[in-house]
Amino acid sequence: MTSGPIAVLGAGGFIGNRVVEMLHLDGAPVIPIVRQPSSLVLPGRFDLPARIANAFDENALTEAFAGCDTAVIAIAGDPRTLVGSVTPVYRAADSAGVRRLVHLSTASVHGQAPLAGTDETTPLSDRQQIPYNNAKVRAERQLLRCGESGSVETVLLRPGIVYGPRSNWTGGLADEMLAGAASLVEGGRGICNGIYVDNVVHAIRLALTAPGVDRQAYLIGDAETITWRDLYGPIAAGLGIDLDLLPTTSASAVSRRVPMVDRVRGSAAFRLVPAPVRAGMKAAYRTHRDARQKVPSGSAVPTVTLEKALLHTCAYKLPWSKARQDLGYQPLVSFADGCRRSVAWLDFAGYPVHGGSAA
Amino acid sequence: MNARPAPVHVALVGCGAVAQLYYRPALETLEREGLLRLTAAHDPDPVALDTFGDSFPSARRLTRFPEVLAISPQLVIIASPPRYHPEQTIAALAAGIDVHCEKPLAPNLAEGERMVAAAVEAGRRLSIGMVRRHFAATRAIGRLISNGNLGPLGSIDCFEGTPFTWPVRSVDFLRPVAGAAGVLQDIGTHCLDLLTWWLGSPSAISYEDDAMGGVEANCRIELMFGDVPATVRLSRDWARPNRYVITGRDGWVAWTVNETNHFDYGISGTGYAGDLTLHEASVGVRRPTLGAVAGEFDEAFANQVRVLVDPASDARERVPGADALTTLGLIDRCYASRRQMPMPWMVPAWRAAT
Numbered sequence: 001m002t003s004g005p006i007a008v009l010g011a012g013g014f015i016g017n018r019v020v021e022m023l024h025l026d027g028a029p030v031i032p033i034v035r036q037p038s039s040l041v042l043p044g045r046f047d048l049p050a051r052i053a054n055a056f057d058e059n060a061l062t063e064a065f066a067g068c069d070t071a072v073i074a075i076a077g078d079p080r081t082l083v084g085s086v087t088p089v090y091r092a093a094d095s096a097g098v099r100r101l102v103h104l105s106t107a108s109v110h111g112q113a114p115l116a117g118t119d120e121t122t123p124l125s126d127r128q129q130i131p132y133n134n135a136k137v138r139a140e141r142q143l144l145r146c147g148e149s150g151s152v153e154t155v156l157l158r159p160g161i162v163y164g165p166r167s168n169w170t171g172g173l174a175d176e177m178l179a180g181a182a183s184l185v186e187g188g189r190g191i192c193n194g195i196y197v198d199n200v201v202h203a204i205r206l207a208l209t210a211p212g213v214d215r216q217a218y219l220i221g222d223a224e225t226i227t228w229r230d231l232y233g234p235i236a237a238g239l240g241i242d243l244d245l246l247p248t249t250s251a252s253a254v255s256r257r258v259p260m261v262d263r264v265r266g267s268a269a270f271r272l273v274p275a276p277v278r279a280g281m282k283a284a285y286r287t288h289r290d291a292r293q294k295v296p297s298g299s300a301v302p303t304v305t306l307e308k309a310l311l312h313t314c315a316y317k318l319p320w321s322k323a324r325q326d327l328g329y330q331p332l333v334s335f336a337d338g339c340r341r342s343v344a345w346l347d348f349a350g351y352p353v354h355g356g357s358a359a
Numbered sequence: 360m361n362a363r364p365a366p367v368h369v370a371l372v373g374c375g376a377v378a379q380l381y382y383r384p385a386l387e388t389l390e391r392e393g394l395l396r397l398t399a400a401h402d403p404d405p406v407a408l409d410t411f412g413d414s415f416p417s418a419r420r421l422t423r424f425p426e427v428l429a430i431s432p433q434l435v436i437i438a439s440p441p442r443y444h445p446e447q448t449i450a451a452l453a454a455g456i457d458v459h460c461e462k463p464l465a466p467n468l469a470e471g472e473r474m475v476a477a478a479v480e481a482g483r484r485l486s487i488g489m490v491r492r493h494f495a496a497t498r499a500i501g502r503l504i505s506n507g508n509l510g511p512l513g514s515i516d517c518f519e520g521t522p523f524t525w526p527v528r529s530v531d532f533l534r535p536v537a538g539a540a541g542v543l544q545d546i547g548t549h550c551l552d553l554l555t556w557w558l559g560s561p562s563a564i565s566y567e568d569d570a571m572g573g574v575e576a577n578c579r580i581e582l583m584f585g586d587v588p589a590t591v592r593l594s595r596d597w598a599r600p601n602r603y604v605i606t607g608r609d610g611w612v613a614w615t616v617n618e619t620n621h622f623d624y625g626i627s628g629t630g631y632a633g634d635l636t637l638h639e640a641s642v643g644v645r646r647p648t649l650g651a652v653a654g655e656f657d658e659a660f661a662n663q664v665r666v667l668v669d670p671a672s673d674a675r676e677r678v679p680g681a682d683a684l685t686t687l688g689l690i691d692r693c694y695a696s697r698r699q700m701p702m703p704w705m706v707p708a709w710r711a712a713t
Contacts, residue, residue, distance in 0.1 A: 021705065021707075022707040025571075025705070025706070025707050025710075026707050026710070036526075037527045037528065037529060037530045037532060037533060038523050038524055038525055038526065038527055038533075040530060040533040040534075041522070041523040041533060041576045041595045041596060042576055042596065043573075044533035044534060044573045044574045044576070045569055045570050045571050045572075045573045045574065045575065045576055046571050046572050046573045047534070047572040047573045048573070050530050050533075050534070052530060164704070165704050166596075166597065171597060198707065201707075341703065341704035342704070344703045344704050345702075345704050348577070348700065348701070348702060349594070349596070349597045349599065350518050350520075350592055350594065350597075350599040351599070
């Protein structure tokens with residue numbers, strides 16, 4: 001482990017909280033940093049010296065990083081936050097004498113359905129269809145630029161679909177299933193580049209100390225190659241939902257329909273239409289969409305976004321061989337065990353898990 | 360014709376989130392109605408004081424608590440962090456001032472008992488902010504239970520929780536220091552107060568939470584009300600439907616938390632259930648009719664203070680501070696018998712792998 005305290009910026013979030021939990025329970029000195037006191041609900045279950053700092057406030061961040069040897073950057077937010085926070089965070093870490101930043105990026109910098117052969121050497125684009133991807137690409141680039149003039153080492157981690165306790169890919173999916181809003185694209189037969197949250201934290205832990213990895217980016221994932229249907233299956237089973245009854249959508253239908261809607265909404269001509277007429281057009285579209293999706297009365301409407309369509313039709317398992325070689329990364333939690341832990345958390349959180357305490 | 364009584368002089372202590380979000384609009388309403396006049400507000404933080412005070416230009420802004428007592432208001436509203444409630448309440452009562460204290464009344468039962476005793480000794484009124492007792496829905500549910508409309512009860516299941524976004528100003532609120540308020544002391548106070556108000560004191564109680572040296576974000580309470588089991592699950596962590604479901608032989612009710620005028624009511628043996636919206640019952644007519652829809656949350660909140668300052672209000676609607684002691688005692692019992700919630704995913708993977 002590192003020689004001094006580890007700051008966790010974004011400790012109130014799903015991954016940041018799990019970093020705090022695992023490092024603290026392992027005996028490491030951890031300092032959770034959050035934007036506001038109310039974000040300390042989960043880190044606050046431990047008696048830790050938490051600090052408050054806005055990710056845009058360099059002075060506050062410098063104070064928050066004081067005395068820390070390393071820092072994990074697990075900030076969530078909109079594209080402006082993801083990109084705009086990079087420079088103040090780096091400069092503050094530099095001023096505070098932090099030795100290394102481990103920055104949580106995403107495999108989505110390669111797109112939701114990366115081409116075969118994609119790895120860390122594949123050039124990134126910030127002109128992708130998904131704004132989140134572009135923000136994460138720009139954040140990575142900005143961090144590397146900061147590193148050119150600063151003394152803080154940086155390591156970039158690119159996890160894929162992070163599932164597990166408090167993940168939207170677990171709890172959010174369970175919510176969708178219970179609301180009748182879950183669906184698969186092309187039967188969910190595409191590859192899910194999943195990683196159980198503890199495996200992410202394991203990679204973070206290794207990245208805090210591995211030698212010779214400054215300014216390197218690493219894809220990380222689970223050991224197994226799984227499909228989206230595999231990811232949905234244990235959650236559906238836990239909730240007593242028949243996976244085969246979930247609606248499934250054709251990718252070609254989604255890819256034609258969604259961009260058209262976005263194009264109309266974003267067009268100058270649409271903005272010139274009087275507001276009441278716009279509202280009418282939107283209502284008419286919703287009626288048309290609902291009718292096409294044939295959702296039973298009283299259920300929420302399954303939403304198939306472009307992002308989801310791309311994810312569910314992914315045909316390539318991203319490699320993590322570079323992380324294995326440089327960091328010594330090897331997933332510790334199997335997919336099956338990750339799913340068991342995830343369903344155990346659903347039960348804890350109050351979902352009606354079959355055979356569970358809330359059923 | 361009687362002259363309208365002079366407005367009651369009120370001071371507010373503690374200008375944090377609950378004051379700003381809830382007491383401010385309530386006091387503005389009651390000031391407009393001529394029922395009270397806010398003569399002073401106190402907070403040691405000048406920024407919070409000014410933010411609150413800007414809504415009450417004529418109120419004095421005081422940064423020291425003794426200054427509040429020096430101006431002798433008729434009623435003090437204590438909305439400071441819970442660890443200050445006993446000291447400030449007892450001082451105000453001793454100065455001959457009535458006190459309305461925001462929940463929780465005190466950090467523990469012993470402190471609460473000291474406060475109630477101080478009110479008796481001073482001959483002043485001490486009331487507690489239990490806004491949910493002012494909801495039409497909770498009153499109606501309580502009456503359905505006490506009238507036996509649901510028949511003998513079979514089970515009670517309460518889930519209450521959502522990610523915590525309350526705009527607290529200090530990390531102390533969520534650190535294991537004196538005055539920290541975990542989810543049990545926070546929303547658990549409301550929940551246990553409702554259950555004991557409806558059903559009386561439980562005969563047995565067991566408790567577990569997820570604190571690991573700090574303050575709990577999740578907890579689970581099992582209670583027995585006679586032979587009726589009740590489960591309470593509270594969370595500041597993850598959103599699930601906030602529902603209380605009370606099932607009896609002859610019917611059931613399901614209430615969504617903070618729905619002031621609405622609940623679902625099922626009638627056993629009919630195969631039917633309805634979503635019930637409560638109205639004021641019309642008076643002065645030969646047949647019962649529906650009046651206006653019963654009040655929303657802001658009206659219920661204002662009603663807590665209204666019943667203290669409006670001579671025309673129904674004194675039975677006041678919630679005396681002594682009523683909080685049952686809940687404080689239960690919370691003490693919960694913490695004293697605390698067990699760790701099972702969290703089988705919690706062990707770090709590298710430990711589980713070795």
